[in-house]
Amino acid sequence: MLKSFFILCSGADKNLLEGCSEGEQTKYVGIGATVFFTAVMAFLASAYALFTVFESIYPAIAFGIVWSLLIFNLDRFIVSTIRKRESFKSELLQASPRIVLAIIIAIVISKPLEIKIFEKEINTVLLKEKNAMALNNKKEVANYFKTDLDKNKADIDSLKSEISKKEKEVNALYETYIAEAEGTKGTMKLGKGPVFKEKIAKHNLASAELDTIRKNNLAKIAEKELLNKQLQADLDKKVTETQPIIDGFDGLMARINALSKLPSLPSVFIMLLFLAIETSPIIAKLLSPKGEYDFKLEDLETALKTTLEQDKYQRSLLVKTSAEMHDKVYADIANDKQLYDLQRKNASDLLEMQSNNFLEKQKKTL
Known part of the structure; x- marks a missing residue:
């Protein structure tokens, strides 16, 4: 079987x-x-x-x-x-x-x-490529959020700088009115005279302004820091969302490319x-x-080929002989006087009928 x-x-x-x-x-x-x-x-x-x-x-x-x-x-x-x-x-x-x-x-x-x-060697190559892709992905995502993060950080630094500047101004006014009271600077008179009161009034005004600035700026800083955390959360979320795509980078084409390395x-x-x-x-x-099978197969094929060629030759001879016979038959018929007279009479009758028919049609049109 x-x-x-x-x-x-x-x-x-x-x-x-x-x-x-x-x-x-x-x-x-x-x-x-x-x-x-x-x-x-x-x-x-x-x-x-x-x-x-x-x-x-x-x-x-x-x-x-x-x-x-x-x-x-x-x-x-x-x-x-x-x-x-x-x-x-x-x-x-x-x-x-x-x-x-x-x-x-x-x-x-x-x-x-x-x-x-x-497979093991390819997995090693793919691991290196995935790590490189993960790093590049983080850089690209970070660059995408970088403008907003940098602007937010600059705003926070500006607000803090404004508070710091006002604090320095208040501290300077504090030192000025203390020195005036001690008589070490300004009028050089010990005690709380008119100049001292003027200077402490300036300090108190600046201190009130500092409180206002600090209150407003700290509220804005809190908002900015909250926004900063949100941007960082969005950045981390984007990295997390794109990581599965990188982890799935192990299809047939990726493995073929890794194999080529x-x-x-x-x-x-x-x-x-x-x-x-x-x-x-x-x-x-x-x-x-x-071998024997090939010779037998060749014998069958050549036998069939010979038979077909003989049949084709016989058919061509049959057609040729038949054509010659028909030529002779019709040549003999063409020389027959009786058939010629009959054909001539039939042609004359046909022409006479056609002429009469044409005449009748002409009469109807008159």
């Missing part, structure tokens, strides 16, 4: 192969097994490739089955249509489209398995392995010697 299945996979004529030797049958069993296992490898590789994209097993299996059947049918068709010829170059030329397709398939299919094989030699060997697997049915067919 397994032997029959692999012969079916090889695309060989089962009835024709049954009359061949055991060794010839074994050759085609091997070719069919190569075709079958190539399709199995195509299923595994394509299913895993799709699983890395959608992370769902059912679409991956469905796509893998479709892809493996496509590869199986294509390999079986090409292997069954390659005819053993006297020239290996002509056989290779016949198989060249499948070889080109095998190269493309090997490149496409090998990548997902390379990603799986070098690793040494290329291992990837080349894996691709060559898949190229060998994909081309193995064609190579098995090309390398197999021309």
Whole structure:
């Protein structure tokens, strides 16, 4: 049963192969097994490739089955249509489209398995890239809020500076009226005279202004600091919201790019392995010697070709002979005097009828 299945996979004529030797049958069993296992490898590789994209097993299996059947049918068709010829170059030329397709398939299919094989190394590269992206993201978000934060900070510093400036003014007036009272500066008279009262009045006015400024500015500073906290909270929220996008940066394209940053030699060997697997049915067919089955198949094809050429030649002779016979028949008829007179009489009658009919139509128009 397994032997029959692999012969079916090889695309060989089962009835024709049954009359061949055991060794010839074994050759085609091997070719069919190569075709079958190539399709199995195509299923595994394509299913895993799709699983890395959608992370769902059912679409991956469905796509893998479709892809493996496509590869199986294509390999079986090409292997069954390659005819053993006297020239290996002509056989290779016949198989060249499948070889080109095998190269493309090997490149496409090998990548997902390379990603799986070098998963730890790729994760290390992705981790570095994610960290760099997280830092850049924080800088970009900080730059986005920087204008508002800087303006808010400048306003707070300005309000504090205004309070500090007024405090210095009040302290200076305090020292002035104390010095006047002690007689160390100003009028140089000890005691609380008119000048002292004038100076303490200025101090009291400035102190009242300081209280007002301090009250107003501290309220504004509190608002600014609250706004500052809100801006910082928005900044942190923005960073938190964008972080999952960075954490999710591990799709198929990201992993392929990360794979390209690793040494290329291992990837080349894996691709060559898949190229060998994909081309193995064609190579098995090309390398197999021309055997009993090929001679029998060639005999059937040439016999059919000869029969068709004979039929075509006979039909062409039949057409040619028939044409010559008809030419002779009509030549004899053309020389028959009785038929000529009859044809002349019929033509005359027809012309007379046409003339009479025309005359009747002319009369009706008058």
